Amino acid sequence: MKQEKEHGTRLRLLLVMRALIEQPGRYTKTELAKKFNIHKDTVTNYFNDFRNAGFELASDSKHRYHFVADTTYKALQDLLHFSEDDQDFLIDLLQKQEPHSQRSERIQRKIAATYDFTQLGYENLRNPHLSKLNLLRQAEADHCRVWLKGYRSSNSSEIRDRLVEPFHVSPEEDILHAFDVERGAIRHYLVARISHILPTDEPWQHAGKHNIMPTDPFRIVHPNPVQVHLRLSVGAYNELLVRFPLTRQYIRPAAEPNMFDFECKVNPKFFGLTNFILGNYHLNVEVVSPESLKDHLREKISTMNF
Secondary structure: OHHHHHHHHHHHHHHHHHHHHHOOOOOOHHHHHHHOOOOHHHHHHHHHHHHHOOOEEEEOOOOOEEEEOHHHHHHHHHHHOOOHHHHHHHHHHHHHHOOOOHHHHHHHHHHHHHHHHHHOOOOOOOOOHHHHHHHHHHHHHHOEEEEEEEEEEOOOOEEEEEEEEEEEEEOOOOEEEEEEOOOOEEEEEEHHHOOEEEEEEEEOOOHHHOOOOOOOOOOOOOOOOEEEEEEEEHHHHHHHHHHOHHHHHHEEEOOOOOEEEEEEEEOOOOOOHHHHHHHOHHHOEEEEEOHHHHHHHHHHHHOOOO
């Protein structure tokens, strides 16, 4: 019984830590106590434990707390990443204490999410990127909207916030499929271009429109893609794979020695592909088809200032 109590305390302590890391400056002590169903004095004790362990805490004018200093984050990374044995023990403990409760199931999902993402092996899955993925996955599971804060859009050349309903996260592609509330349409977002995630308590209102739409190799979605055919030298082939790894499955050796054919359907505005061709024309990139791509490139070149 004593061991279970100690692990229950450890779990709550880690959950408070995680809340402060993932949403810095959002919670007061009262809000944390309510969120985790504990007394406000317990939160104060946890804060004292953090400080005694060498972690730095600060608050704003509204008494909302966050961790500070790089050393704090480095130390917390080790504490937040559960081993498989830790995960099994904590989930078993939750099931015994609160069998079939919604809170228990929610916490189990969070523990599993922390473990799963750290085991995937993708190079970009590191905090704070990991935290963004976990928050998006949690919002998807809870059917809640989130704010994508400071999203950097290449298409519009703007940096602004987007209120979205996230319904599919693809870590291997670094893509979020979400319904953009302002635009009233599905949009794909690169997770790496999101400054941070701000969860809300607002539920989804457009679930019926949440359809997963495939992206092209340049991570652009469009309902009417266009078939393209490029012929690439070895140098162009290498550059295309480095910049756009998803193109690999559409490249085959050409009949001509030391040349490659790239054939697939892409977005009709040729986003991504245009930059690649114009930036690597010196490496022998031949546009075989369609004519619309050739016309598009001629128009782009005519507007360049030399």
